[in-house]
Amino acid sequence: MNTEGMTYRRLGRTDLQVSEIGFGGEWLERHPREESVELIRYAHNRGINLIDCWMPDPKSRDIIGEGIRECRGEWFVQGHIGSTWQDGQYVRSRDLRSVVPAFEDLLRRIGGGYIDLGMIHYIDSEADWNAAMGTDYIRYVHELHEAGIIRHIGLSTHNPVMARRAVETGFVEMILFSINPAFDMRPATDDLDSLFTGYEGAFSGIDPERSALYRLCEERDVGITVMKGFFGGRLFNEATSPFGTAFTAPQLIHYSLCKPAVASILCGYDTKEQVDAAVAYETSDDAEKDFSGVIASAPLHAYSGQCTYCGHCRPCPANIDIAMVNKFYDLAVQQPAVPESVREHYLALEQTASRCIGCRGCEARCPFGVKIAERMQKAAALFGR
Numbered sequence: 001m002n003t004e005g006m007t008y009r010r011l012g013r014t015d016l017q018v019s020e021i022g023f024g025g026e027w028l029e030r031h032p033r034e035e036s037v038e039l040i041r042y043a044h045n046r047g048i049n050l051i052d053c054w055m056p057d058p059k060s061r062d063i064i065g066e067g068i069r070e071c072r073g074e075w076f077v078q079g080h081i082g083s084t085w086q087d088g089q090y091v092r093s094r095d096l097r098s099v100v101p102a103f104e105d106l107l108r109r110i111g112g113g114y115i116d117l118g119m120i121h122y123i124d125s126e127a128d129w130n131a132a133m134g135t136d137y138i139r140y141v142h143e144l145h146e147a148g149i150i151r152h153i154g155l156s157t158h159n160p161v162m163a164r165r166a167v168e169t170g171f172v173e174m175i176l177f178s179i180n181p182a183f184d185m186r187p188a189t190d191d192l193d194s195l196f197t198g199y200e201g202a203f204s205g206i207d208p209e210r211s212a213l214y215r216l217c218e219e220r221d222v223g224i225t226v227m228k229g230f231f232g233g234r235l236f237n238e239a240t241s242p243f244g245t246a247f248t249a250p251q252l253i254h255y256s257l258c259k260p261a262v263a264s265i266l267c268g269y270d271t272k273e274q275v276d277a278a279v280a281y282e283t284s285d286d287a288e289k290d291f292s293g294v295i296a297s298a299p300l301h302a303y304s305g306q307c308t309y310c311g312h313c314r315p316c317p318a319n320i321d322i323a324m325v326n327k328f329y330d331l332a333v334q335q336p337a338v339p340e341s342v343r344e345h346y347l348a349l350e351q352t353a354s355r356c357i358g359c360r361g362c363e364a365r366c367p368f369g370v371k372i373a374e375r376m377q378k379a380a381a382l383f384g385r
Ligand code: SF4
Pocket: 292, 306, 307, 308, 309, 310, 311, 312, 313, 314, 322, 323, 326, 365, 366, 367, 368, 369, 370, 372
């Protein structure tokens, strides 16, 4: 694996160092097997080391197994428990009569005798939660973990309320969650389809449940991997983007990677060129990654006063990383007392908020009207530096 052109991030308390650009495997089965195997090897040569396999079908699983076989130890596989293949179709199940054979099939086809991230598959509603927790299904997940067959326990969901509940269990070490600027403005729902529709009218800014989730994950050291970061491709086209403006891939990748606790965004690829386009994020400059102008100039924009951690307000004469200070401040004020981990991260910054000279040059550059100088004062007071 050529790691030079890639940034690796720690995936929360799993301590795994995952490539910030990952591989979502669900498009692999729509190509001839050899082509898809080659695509996985190509991605690995570009530094990608994290791949999601939620798919239960034998073809996808075999492709991934073959694609990673020669360097299994360099890959991290996110494999789902409860995604089963019945009569040629995907069925989500908590019934061990189908869950166990489907997981054993995954293990066999992926190879190596273990799965790095054993995912509690797709918990979007109260009913999903109740069907999984406190049942034989979750006992099976723990047994796999205790036996070292899954190295870490994760959970996948599109619903921030379920995600927060999962984080609060204490045993979920990472989550796979859907993040993009459109979803971020929608309230929690257990109906995935509804996240793709109904964007008419004004947005009211980032959904509080989602901000709270990102902060909770950071505080509890639960890493996030991202799915649906491109809103099914709709955000690339101004006609289908709910913002009325098109985004680029580096902007959307950056949007997800700016969120607290996020370690990697999993993109789907059909071609090597698409892998290159995603990995090009690594060499994109700040202007190419900057998504703030797109959101701020959109007719439906309503992020007013909220920091999106976009970094558009740079440079600062005191060399303060304003986005990071804002991120740590937001994390800290959610809690009755400043969490030690947040304080440590804040104090490790090269320049802290107390260096702010109040010039307000940054405020003129912030597209979201954040009162930065005032926040710097508050952050300095809160952290004592
Ligand atoms: S203060 Fe404004 S420009 Fe700076 S990171 Fe936050 S939202 Fe972006």
